[in-house]
Amino acid sequence: MDRKIISHSADFIKRQAKSIKRKEGITHVQALDKSAVICGYHNWAHFVNLNSNKVENSSVKPNYSQPNTMNPYRKLLVAGVNKLLSEDLISLDAKNKNYSESGHLISEVFGYTTAILWEEISYEELRISVWWKYDHSLHPQANLTGNARERFTLEKPLAKKQQYKNFVGVVTSGWLERKQGEYIQGEKDRGFLKIYTRQGEKEELVRIPNPKPNGFKTEGKFYR
DSSP: OOOHHHHHHHHHHHHHHHHHHHHHHHOHHHHHHHHHHHHHHHSSSHHHHHTTTTOOOOOOOOTTSSSTTTOOHHHHHHHHHHHHHTTTOOOOOOOOOSOOSSSEEEEEEEEEEEEEEEOGGGGEEEEEEEEESOOOGGGTTOOOOOOSSSSSSSOOOSSGGOOOOTSEEEEEEEEEEEOOOOOESSSSTEEHHHHHHHTTHHHHHHHHHOOOOSSSSSBOOOOO
């Protein structure tokens, strides 16, 4: 990871910390720690210690072929699975039947309100969908009736795609393998659906530090 990317990452954590401080009424130091944890670090000091000795090279741009740069859409899937595990809504053990086979969670991912959906499909896999920067109040089908109402049962919102820009930033979906190992299927930029990306959102995701997976691998064999 080069110094330019580190600088962007630090700026993101600091901006996110300001929002957390304002919302929760905590100190700046506490907010920095919380922001760093959301991004996958133990705390702010952990982030600083990991990146303090990197060499400055402002000409280097993110390269998805490098092992230390995660595809931005995969970042959302990793963060989404982390959140579902932390809320005890899914299990990495497919034989554990004490969990719902499908559902959704409205929570915070990388500092923004996000809908995270899961559904058990064939071969003990879970389909994980992440709707980043999601605003349900602006969803055109949030308050309709019957099958036209958004019930969070599909990998993408119930609306015409040209309306997405009004209420969601990124919509992506992938598969969490649990039978042949615990990992998100696919490698680098393969194995998941890039359903929708609002202008400017991918660039912001690129600058976000790679989230650290909680008990699973970020990549693996794609079964399709």
